[in-house]
């Protein structure tokens with residue numbers, strides 16, 4: 001993307017397809033370079049990615065099998081976050097201001113670059129490379145300055161889905177529950193939604209959420225690769241009505257699905273849940289892509305809370321498949337690409353072999369939409385961002401640790417003035433003056449029109465970062481050291497060379513030069529989706545195990561895991577109710593005891609009432625203990641089923657056909 005001007009790159013949000021699937025390859029890490037690992041992934045922009053898998057025959061000779069995939073767009077290791085944003089996420093921001101619900105998923109194995117893409121690499125505020133969250137926030141607040149948006153406000157929520165449960169990252173990781181209301185809308189009860197008015201506040205809030213994400217109480221749930229992180233930015237009218245919503249989902253490591261059959265119960269539970277949610281996600285996106293009447297959003301908590309992002313013509317979704325480059329992650333890379341490929345099967349006519357973008361780059365079509373302006377919402381909050389969150393938490397007397405979170409120098413308010421952030425693009429943009437409400441409300445019943453969005457995004461502040469591309473690429477690295485810079489430079493040069501050299505894919509020349517490699521005849525390899533069966537043991541969310549007995553076992557196991565997770569939820573809420581009832585009962589008993597001591601009291605009446613109260617308590621205890629016992633039985637069954645599954649799978653692997661049979 002070097003050299004592409006912002007104007008050339010602008011993609012009109014109204015022209016976006018419902019689903020886009022893009023691939024982003026990360027560069028080699030220093031560790032991988034030190035280990036002399038091979039780079040086995042080649043991206044042929046704009047749409048093709050080729051993975052060279054090293055295989056072994058029974059006679060131990062090695063050969064390469066090439067896997068070709070085609071997506072809406074692929075990006076190699078040379079792409080910076082800024083350029084990636086302009087190509088992939090900025091069109092979503094444009095669609096957001098047309099009133100769409102837009103969603104960006106980052107999918108891939110642990111360490112493939114999901115967080116790097118969404119959050120940017122770790123770094124102090126001076127040298128922080130922004131990820132998609134902040135780049136989008138930057139544009140959102142630039143667009144919010146438009147006169148037509150004066151009666152709208154921006155809200156942010158940030159939560160995590162771990163083992164089928166929702167945790168509010170802006171409220172001390174408090175457990176919250178999703179409920180479907182009478183009009184079948186899914187609401188997360190009690191989820192913190194903070195009003196934000198600037199990029200700086202957005203940064204503070206995200207940073208706060210992330211700090212509570214990494215301070216989990218157990219080693220297991222503090223591992224971010226085991227949970228999905230959902231960041232939602234909502235634009236609401238002043239009367240509280242939702243106008244548009246942008247959701248970023250940093251998905252759990254895709255390889256975690258394989259943990260469904262681990263030896264530890266905890267690991268199995270969340271492995272099964274991750275597996276289930278990634279499968280359900282794929283089905284929901286496919287349903288959206290194919291405009292199906294039924295969307296199976298009830299398949300998992302993840303898809304349930306994102307229900308409104310899967311329905312309606314205005315929903316726009318981008319799935320980013322992050323992949324690693326090396327031979328050691330080859331299997332996971334293939335699984336990621338297969339998953340992404342199934343999310344949206346590109347129709348033949350969309351498989352572009354030319355070098356042009358599939359998407360229209362610019363539109364003159366100015367689509368206007370009508371919005372009713374209503375009187376100011378009286379209950380509008382005064383406090384915004386972190387101040388609102390902290391105020392809220394203080395009011396609720398939430399744990400000390402959260403409210404007294406140490407502010408890092410980088411994110412302390414005041415340190416974050418636009419001019420000082422050091423974030424490429426923030427501070428360099430045009431100054432847009434916001435008209436007073438009375439003036440803008442004379443403007444009529446309009447929102448931001450497409451031409452205006454185009455104009456603002458073209459000139460947007462983050463566009464200033466285009467001039468810093470080289471710096472960004474250098475800083476988008478692992479250890480920020482000189483070696484890594486050199487390596488990245490070399491990688492970038494390589495990528496450019498490859499791009500130039502390869503309008504057609506030459507299997508022979510693009511094969512890694514290594515003595516152990518022996519080229520297998522490229523017979524079937526021109527075709528796509530070679531060796532495309534899902535493999536259970538790989539960690540790829542699995543659809544159907546190879547054998548029907550295994551399939552039955554897996555289905556039963558899934559059901560049992562669902563049941564256990566439900567039992568856990570029910571037990572916690574039943575226990576809560578029991579405690580409340582017990583407190584009331586104790587108060588009543590205390591009253592009875594007081595009354596029976598008064599002169600002339602009816603002792604027989606006292607005994608009857610006491611018996612009633614004790615019986616109710618006893619029934620409560622028995623009911624909870626029965627549920628505990630049934631829970632233990634299911635846990636045992638799940639363990640047996642899991643080891644039976646594992647044994648059968650191993651047996652099947654033993655009798656797997658010889659490679660030569662293919």
Ligand SMILES: Nc1ncnc2c1ncn2[C@@H]1O[C@H](COP(=O)(O)OP(=O)(O)OP(=O)(O)O)[C@@H](O)[C@H]1O
Pocket residue numbers: 025026027029077108109110111112113114115116117121122224225252253322476477478
């Ligand atoms: N495009 C990139 N350019 C430079 N470095 C990258 C890129 N993508 C990823 N990295 C680096 O690779 C390492 C792993 O990336 P990251 O933490 O984003 O992976 P992840 O998929 O989010 O893993 P997890 O699931 O564990 O959160 C990090 O050091 C990150 O900075």
